[in-house]
Amino acid sequence: MIQFTxxxxxxxxxxxxxxxxxxxxxxxxxxxxxxxxxxxxxxxAVRRQPEARGAIITTMLLGQIISGSTGIYSLVIAIFLxxx
Amino acid sequence: xxxxxxxxRLQKEILKKTCYLAVIPVLYSLVSGEWATLLGLLFGLLxxxxxFRLRLINIERSLQMSEGKATSFIRNRYFIEYAIYLAVLLVxxxxxxxxxxxxxxxxxxxKFTVIGWVIIDLxxxxxxxxxxxxxx
Numbered sequence: 001m002i003q004f005t006x007x008x009x010x011x012x013x014x015x016x017x018x019x020x021x022x023x024x025x026x027x028x029x030x031x032x033x034x035x036x037x038x039x040x041x042x043x044x045a046v047r048r049q050p051e052a053r054g055a056i057i058t059t060m061l062l063g064q065i066i067s068g069s070t071g072i073y074s075l076v077i078a079i080f081l082x083x084x
Numbered sequence: 085x086x087x088x089x090x091x092x093r094l095q096k097e098i099l100k101k102t103c104y105l106a107v108i109p110v111l112y113s114l115v116s117g118e119w120a121t122l123l124g125l126l127f128g129l130l131x132x133x134x135x136f137r138l139r140l141i142n143i144e145r146s147l148q149m150s151e152g153k154a155t156s157f158i159r160n161r162y163f164i165e166y167a168i169y170l171a172v173l174l175v176x177x178x179x180x181x182x183x184x185x186x187x188x189x190x191x192x193x194x195k196f197t198v199i200g201w202v203i204i205d206l207x208x209x210x211x212x213x214x215x216x217x218x219x220x
Contacts, residue, residue, distance in 0.1 A: 032159050032163055035159065035162050036154075036156065039143065039155060039158035040151040040152065040154050040155035040158075042143075043146065043147055043154040044151050054089035054091060055089050056147075057091040057140075058089060058094050061094065061140055062094075065194060065195055065198050066195060066198065068195075071162075072169055072188065075173050076188045079184070
């Protein structure tokens, strides 16, 4: 069985934490792409049905608020991983 | 919530409800004398509220663009917001006078309000439907 010195084990843990933080930050970019697509479709919907503008904006606002929280989750996890 | 079609009114209602909901942890941290938690909560709430306001302005601007432009515009704005969140959380982590978790909770408060409001609306609708069917 391979025996690692404590320094090597610490280096492995630090590297794994940093890789995890990077993956978490990349995961937080997903909602941006989704929000952009939703906004594009909302523009088309408002052109097609201008009287529903208010309903479209409110629905999109609520959707963006909820999907935006994923980004904060990922940032919190990434910062925990980097600084712990 | 689903009966509100005016975005500005919806925004005001959400902010009002967030203020009511935020009174509980703010008072708790005041009474218990945890100043770092209080500062973190207020910091997170302030930034969360301003980003929420910015988001509505961005949505209204994006509706005057073409589909492709609106997609890239909102996506770029989201990355700017993401950078602001990162800066806020890093400041909270580095500064010992500000509690990191309280800042994160402050940033989440508007989301908690919206989710809570939707759940309460759902429960109320289900209860009213049951009541109507019971009356019939």
